[in-house]
Amino acid sequence: MLPSLYVHVPFCVVKCGYCDFNSYVVDEGQAHDRFLDALAAELALRWPQGAKPSTVFIGGGTPSLLSLERLDRLFAIIRERGDLASCAEVSMEANPESFTVEKARAAFVGGVRRLSVGAQTFHAHHLKALDRAHDAEGIEGAFAAAREAGFENVSIDLMFGIPGETQEEWRSDLERALRLGTDHLSCYNLTFEPGTRFERDRLRGRLAPNAQEVDREMFEWTRRRLEEAGFAAYEVSNFAGRGGPCLHNDHYWLQGDYVGVGPGASSHRAGVRSTNLKGLDAWADAALAGVTCAGSAETLRPLQRVAEALWLGVRRTDGVDFDEVQERVYVDARSVFAPIFERQVESGLVSFKSGRLALAGEGLLLADQVGGDYLEAAL
Ligand SMILES: C[S@@+](CC[C@H](N)C(=O)[O-])C[C@H]1O[C@@H](n2cnc3c(N)ncnc32)[C@H](O)[C@@H]1O
Ligand code: SF4
The missing domain is CATH 3.30.750.200 (Transcription Regulator spoIIAA)
Structure with a gap:
């Protein structure tokens, strides 16, 4: 893509x-x-x-x-x-x-x-x-x-x-x-x-x-x-x-690559996330000097990438396709996050629809909390 x-x-x-x-x-x-x-x-x-x-x-x-x-x-x-x-x-x-x-x-x-x-x-x-x-x-x-x-x-x-x-x-x-x-x-x-x-x-x-x-x-x-x-x-x-x-x-939401330009904009390319300098002048000074505007950059670990795939993907009505995520980040989310899924299903926050993970019931209102569980587990 x-x-x-x-x-x-x-x-x-x-x-x-x-x-x-x-x-x-x-x-x-x-x-x-x-x-x-x-x-x-x-x-x-x-x-x-x-x-x-x-x-x-x-x-x-x-x-x-x-x-x-x-x-x-x-x-x-x-x-x-x-x-x-x-x-x-x-x-x-x-x-x-x-x-x-x-x-x-x-x-x-x-x-x-x-x-x-x-x-x-x-x-x-x-x-x-x-x-x-x-x-x-x-x-x-x-x-x-x-x-x-x-x-x-x-x-x-x-x-x-x-x-x-x-x-x-x-x-x-x-x-x-x-x-x-x-x-x-x-x-x-x-x-x-x-x-x-x-x-x-x-x-x-x-x-x-x-x-x-x-x-x-x-x-x-x-x-x-x-x-x-x-x-x-x-x-x-x-x-x-x-x-x-x-x-x-x-x-x-499907973790496509993107380039963000302007102060504070973030970018994601092949598993590397960078964020531009936030201040208007600091960002403009760097851009006009022809040097990188990035204030920070990190290579995402596979576990972070899979956690983010769930955090972003679970918000979509189609839910998360585990095979597709595995192809993208080479980690099987089903086994890594099994205990979290079990807890969330029990609390009625998520469900598995035709093998895909999606928000359900109260989870639709608590999407940030549900997604936060995956991010926290990847820390
Ligand atoms: C950051 S704004 C930029 C668009 C434009 N400047 C505007 O004010 O509509 C994008 C959207 O984010 C939403 N938004 C911003 N802060 C929010 C918050 N604290 N809670 C919920 N929605 C928020 C607003 O609906 C807003 O239209
Ligand atoms: S401060 Fe108001 S107008 Fe500006 S981006 Fe935020 S929501 Fe939009």
């Missing part, structure tokens, strides 16, 4: 309270230009001229925050190195506060064919609590802009389990996204990530996560409702409508 390409655009209008992605609130044009200079330099160093990526994902941060001219330049930089013409999928993330018809057209002309609009919720009080820089009308405007520019595959990101959110509010968010005619949905259960404002507020007793039963009911209803609406749950948080699954994410 050819490697995929991930391009990280690390700028945001605000830092959302729940988000631990590597992003910076920097809106000076000079910083954006320097980012693009450095990106061109890193790609020249790391992506073979004219090579075809399996898939491309331009994410962040907020790629749509770049000005129209800079977006044009971003696409030119990517296309200068990689052959996107016959690439299976080129996706980009777009935020409602900064996405316009002009930017949507630029993305389309630049080769993007799949857009992911970060909505999170349509409720004004929840948008405010999340520190989002847009309103519900902005989401609808971004979606319409994508359609107007010719995009036939537009996905929407929503979050459920926002503190204080009711079942009715969540249901109305999902219904509103369906009414927009979305081609794919990502519905994430909000998590309190270390280092975020949400987590600090939780520790100080200012913010409380919803009861697990509340989240469970939202999750179960979501799966029922989306099945009824003709969406296929192909991963714990991802539902494919007309647009089909996100091929780029599926490539990750």
Whole structure:
């Protein structure tokens, strides 16, 4: 399988309270230009001229925050190195506060064919609590802009389990996204990530996560409702409508090789994982000096690779095919992890469907914990 390409655009209008992605609130044009200079330099160093990526994902941060001219330049930089013409999928993330018809057209002309609009919720009080820089009308405007520019595959990101959110509010968010005619949905259960404002507020007793039963009911209803609406749950948080699954994410979950460029982006090539320097300046200095941008690299041990194959694969509805994993990493997961599987099956967290390992029941809500058991055993 050819490697995929991930391009990280690390700028945001605000830092959302729940988000631990590597992003910076920097809106000076000079910083954006320097980012693009450095990106061109890193790609020249790391992506073979004219090579075809399996898939491309331009994410962040907020790629749509770049000005129209800079977006044009971003696409030119990517296309200068990689052959996107016959690439299976080129996706980009777009935020409602900064996405316009002009930017949507630029993305389309630049080769993007799949857009992911970060909505999170349509409720004004929840948008405010999340520190989002847009309103519900902005989401609808971004979606319409994508359609107007010719995009036939537009996905929407929503979050459920926002503190204080009711079942009715969540249901109305999902219904509103369906009414927009979305081609794919990502519905994430909000998590309190270390280092975020949400987590600090939780520790100080200012913010409380919803009861697990509340989240469970939202999750179960979501799966029922989306099945009824003709969406296929192909991963714990991802539902494919007309647009089909996100091929780029599926490539990750199946441990395909990928090259990540931009600050903090990670890459995986033939069992070696590297992660770029996280700081904007440190990363750009290295890229512009023509030296490696990697801050760390490790060769994954076979046991780590097989644990990661389970951790990633178990989230997919198709589950984990042990023979396929063994062909990839030369370890028989069935024997190595037998005691863990036994415990997880007994607790009703996973099941074996036609010889494949998949999440079941409560495990669907506890995917991180289930996957964490495999990673821990490989330490
Ligand atoms: C990192 S964002 C980047 C996309 C874009 N900047 C945006 O805000 O939509 C990708 C998605 O991850 C999800 N996400 C980020 N932090 C999360 C958290 N703590 N819990 C659940 N989902 C989260 C959000 O749904 C978001 O749309
Ligand atoms: S959720 Fe999106 S907009 Fe908000 S800080 Fe994270 S990357 Fe930026």
